[in-house]
Amino acid sequence: MSDELLPDGPRTSGRDAVVVGGGLAGVTAALALADAGVRVTLLEGRPRLGGLAFSFHRGGLTVDNGQHVYLRCCTAYRWFLDRIDGATLAPLQERLDVPVVDVARPEGRRLGRLRRDALPVPLHLGRSLAAYPHLSLAERARVGRAALALKKLDLADPALDAQDFGSWLTAHGQSPRAVEALWDLVGVATLNAVAGDTSLGLAAMVFKTGLLSDPGAADIGWARVPLGELHDRLARRALDAAGVRTELRARVTSVSPGGDGGWSVETPGETLRADTVVLAVPQRETYDLLPPGALEAPERLLDIGTAPILNVHVVYDRTVLDAPFLAALGTPVQWVFDRTDASGLRSGQYLALSQSAARDDIDRPVAALRERYLPELRRLLPRAREAQVRDFFVTRERTATFAPTPGVGRLRPGARTKAPGLYLAGAWTATGWPATMESAVRSGVNAADAALGALGRPRPRHLFASEEAAHCIVPGDTPRTPGREPEGTGAPLRGGVR
Template sequence: MTAGRRAVVVGGGLAGVTAALRLADAGVRTTLLESRPRLGGLAFSFPRSSPVGELSVDNGQHVYLRCCTAYRWFLGRIGGEALAPLQRRLDIPVLDAATGRAGRLRRHAAPVPLHLAAALATYPHLSPRERLAAARAALALRTLDPADPALDGADFAGWLRRHGQSPRSVAALWDLVGVATLNARAEDVSLALAAKVFRTGLLSAPGAADIGWARVPLGRLHDTLARRALERAGVTVRTAVRVRALHRLPDGGWRVGTARGEAPGAAGTVVLAVPQDQAARLLPAGALPDPERLARIGTAPIVNVHVVYDRPVLRRPFFAALGSPVQWVFDRGEAAGLGPGSGQYLALSQSAAQRDVERTGAELRARYLPALAELLPAARAARVRDFFVTRERAATFAPAPGVGRLRPGAHTNAPGVFLAGAWCATGWPATMEGAVRSGQTAAREALARLRQPHGDTPGESASVPPLNA
């Protein structure tokens, strides 16, 4: 097989695994190189020896929506659909620590936008006037085109103010959803990305925002099952291999230089599915017209607080909080392997966590345990058997106004070299969906260059599969 029919994918996160699968499925001999000892990128699991026994801990809580058609394709491709099911219907319990009131954001089977009308009309965390204003803003949001370059330079908070949204409405509704999906608050979010999230997730189809999450450790999906799928497809997977450089060969191919000199052989296609700073270091000179722009794509942190109580304190699988430092709380006991009668393991997902990421474990314990007790009365009498924190300082790219014009496409000016990663120009924020879509796009462009039929790229349809309403 010639170098032109060989590919090397650098990076074993969702983008890299997707690109490798698509290339191999099209008959390209593919090698995947990952610097870590496992696959999964920033959505992974690790073992923890806890006072309650051995746990398999996710570094962070990751969810997807029914409208995430590319990630749903990915789950199906690796055989993991049943392990990360979707809600039958969107249902988000929302607890307000300041008032003690509980509410829900729950959809009905009515057509858009009536599917959320009843939930908004009875949402106790907004006044009647705020609910009416929120409905009007949602209708106005439907008229925006996320692909409009003018929206990229505007901030979401300014648009919300111009459409009559009070600070309480922003906190109790728009940021409740936006912080979790965009990893930034409205004032720090590009209007284009906000429009993409809310139009696609809440205003495209009745069930578009139904939530899915893994009922097993993420490592079982993104490492174990993904590796198995890659190997079945004929991909050579090599972990703990750090790529240092790309070298152009006289015949026009590429040699991938590694830290220990373990070159995988000449390749006609290279996909760099790594964070933007690593891509900038690896790209050959002239590969991008403005390579410095990659350094201008900021990053944003996420902190996850993990608490194991000696008894059950939460009856729901998850909830969102208002009037509290707590954002979203998930019951992860069964997924992590917590034995029956061993208590309850809760994971707190804290996005836009620029302050928390610098706090010590002791400071976070003092901040979040009382906040949980305020939200969950049963936690007040419970004993904490384990407490620990996971931090991702560069969990996502920062969705700031203007980021759209900085995000590159998959194509580069270096023949045969392509980019993938959630930070690329997918139109989506930094989500698992965006990562998979970027891998699909990189593979599609690589196959087009090879004049290799690639069929339809799965998951890119704007439509949402039929619902069991």
Template sequence: MLTGALWRRSVRDQGQQGGRMSDNTTDVRQEPPADDAASGRHAVVIGGGLAGMTTALQLADAGLRVTLLESRPRLGGLAFSFQRGDLTIDNGQHVYLRCCTAYRWFLDRVEGAHLAPLQDRLDVPVLDVGRASGPRLGRLRRSALPVPLHLAASLATYPHLSLAERASVGRAALALGRLDPADPELDGIDFATWLGRHGQTPRAIEALWDLVGVATLNATAANASTGLAAMVFKTGLLSDPGAADIGWAQVPLGDLHDTLARKALESAGVRVETGTRVREIRAARDGGWRVEIDGEGLDAHTVVLAVAQREAHALLPEGALANPDRLLDIATAPILNIHVRYDRKVLRRPFFTALGSPVQWVFDRTEAAGVKEGQYLAISQSAAQEEIDAPVAELRARYLPELERLLPPARQARVEDFFVTRERTATFAPTPGVGRLRPGAPTRAPGLYLAGAWTATGWPATMEGAVRSGFTAAGAALQDLGRPHEHPLKEAA
């Protein structure tokens, strides 16, 4: 749901950018060489999620003729909206952080940044209802002081930890800041073990580290690679005072990831084909690739597979990867989303997170969904392996009383609607050892590349990681085509 990481630059990690510029980008769009049109260079991008759309925009901005193929009837991948009666519902709550410069580039590129604003300063209400003395509200907030002092006041007064635990958290954070997230040894250690070695109690893990980590990694500390956890915490909390400020869409995700994105793609000259399933990718007799879809075959010099790892495995031509079955070893992790519509307002804040309750994060999505009366709340449950297949009736019996415990006004409210959305393969699982399984963008087959949050971005499975993978795939393709290009983010320079 959230994200944080570092960027390791390589020659292949450079890409071309165009369109609207933010303060994180440099305009390097160039007119295509005169011989490009004559050459008929054609790139086919398979997959219309954030990774595929980013790749397509980068390649089109560099002067290539691009076709984007998506099997679903809309763009956006797993961050999308759907209609339920007269309401527009997101499949789940997706947020980003100020440090997510690649996703911010994407928002700027599709002219949607104003529709997904960031907090002025990090402020997370944390409600603990597991205390014998009754519920207590705490807050994780930052100041304008430099790192690490920006969180010192909030941590010193955080009521959900003892004084000793607060001091130990500070020491662990300093040790975390000294880690290199790219260290292969860290990839093989689970984060709970690392935290235990640095004096973190089970309560500290529950009330702080997992509070952030489960939402960003889609795994508890015991099931997360220390390398990926270090990416999240080091970049999100220890790189810049404002790095962890939270942003989220004030409109349905489909407005950003489908409507505006499609407009940007078509304006860039990309041919967008939704509802189109790729059946086969094979080498063409005269070089290049033949992409077979229903009723048509597309010839291309460049093909980018920007689909989930199992789908990529099924489409990869023989020999494209040295060990393609490694893709099948990249496990997936689910996210469960519970949607409740009340006849009246029960939550005054835009969101909060909970301790001592099965409820994780609760967001007010009333205005974005188009609710005219009452209030609509979305509950985001990451690492939901134990509940992902639970019947709706069982989830209703479990979560409605929890919401009443967390939100007293809900006790007098009438439930107008209750429904569930399930993403059983929402992200790749960030388990220890996953780093060695994630492939880079180039394959062994010339002109064929991979993109997706599951590739070797160094980031967990987030919107940010997906966009960065698109930068990397496009950069690798453009380099192999001998096209000049620069990475669109200043941090990569």
């Protein structure tokens, strides 16, 4: 290519980009660059798009590798759904409503709910918290005071990243029961770690944005179709329409500066030349592909830990759960989702258990997991006691997310590198969010923005604007601004959630 790579200024006629990785971050970056008129090639080593949010077939069922949900405050992911014409297939609740069942109470199984009213923050959760049966009256009052203290924290304060959330909760009067029944109920599912293992900065971001910013911020959305329909088929269709060349089963072996001032991207069957390269792959793979000097301390990428997620899949011969999902206390079971309709099951019911921070279970044999979880489901769901189990299998993702440990914030790099024309994307980069679909999309936008600025190209008008991140428009409310084969029958399948 004749375009000159300048260290600091824009390149005046850059036209070609290669995006390495076809997860949500890579797809987002590819769409944004193509919408700005850049010629884009997207390379994905697997035979599908979607990264860790994908589907596979098991018999007559279409199974998601893990249950993924999002919140109304996940405005980047909502933009992504709109961009691929998938928003109607993953609708949001009208209002937050989470059934929470405790099976360890002395008086027996007890149901409570976390739901919001159409009132301003923090009154929107006041009635629900006041009636929450899983905490004592004194614990509920102390939760309210801790929430107000959390709301006052400055997310820009770097000191928050060095402190753990559990210690902060203890210092603010939160009992072990309050941590279990409320703070970890939400935090483990969103952060993939218990409070004591979580950076206060990330935890504060989650709770301030999701529960203390806008009344509808925490309303839950999830796909009513298999994830592959959204993140693979519809994403591929959007990429094709945007003019992106998408190559699957294309494993990148090296990325290096080209002799013409651009970049050379090697795959086993092809060498591609580009003005811009976006690495949208996990941190270990990014470290392996980075050319010398691209980051000041690339070894920091290897210091970003990972956390596992286990998903347990159970097919019953009858309906045992009437709600679309529930959360559980007093049991190893965390969250249970009804995936019957989305999977194509014609009779009976298919439940998926999403088990975050699952270090104790991630390597257990299937038989041991069956022995552990089926009795717990019978405790949790009385109708499961008479039901027959037609199928039981698990999906595992041993490195599902980056670990949100104290100090992780200083390890997460931004989109720009020291090598002109080379950018990073992925939920593990410095988006300010934990490892979620929202963080992945934001990272793709950040990488595309940085690349377009360097290329001297205008930003597409409809591209998600990060500075408008926290507009959560709630129907009926006044808009406000806050901010492989499955185990049991074959080879292991790695699964995940978010």
